[in-house]
Amino acid sequence: MATYDADLQAAVDSTSVAYATGQTELLDYLRGELAQRDIETSDEDWLHRMVEGIKADRGFMIDSEPSDYERPRRDT
Numbered sequence: 001m002a003t004y005d006a007d008l009q010a011a012v013d014s015t016s017v018a019y020a021t022g023q024t025e026l027l028d029y030l031r032g033e034l035a036q037r038d039i040e041t042s043d044e045d046w047l048h049r050m051v052e053g054i055k056a057d058r059g060f061m062i063d064s065e066p067s068d069y070e071r072p073r074r075d076t
Helices: 006-020 026-036 044-056
Strands: none
Touching: 006 026, 006 044, 026 044
């Protein structure tokens, strides 16, 4: 089973909650959620796939990371 960054999933989860409460500008909302977590991406295909996943399933789990995403180093 693949693992993905929790901050990416949190941004998608927040966007999903916003969608459930009537938010319609999901691409902009997702970009904002990513920015709040200091994540930048220019991978438009990934952003669109995430939005489509959210629309299809409110419990959507990410299945990839943006192609230009660099995982932050974390002290463990």
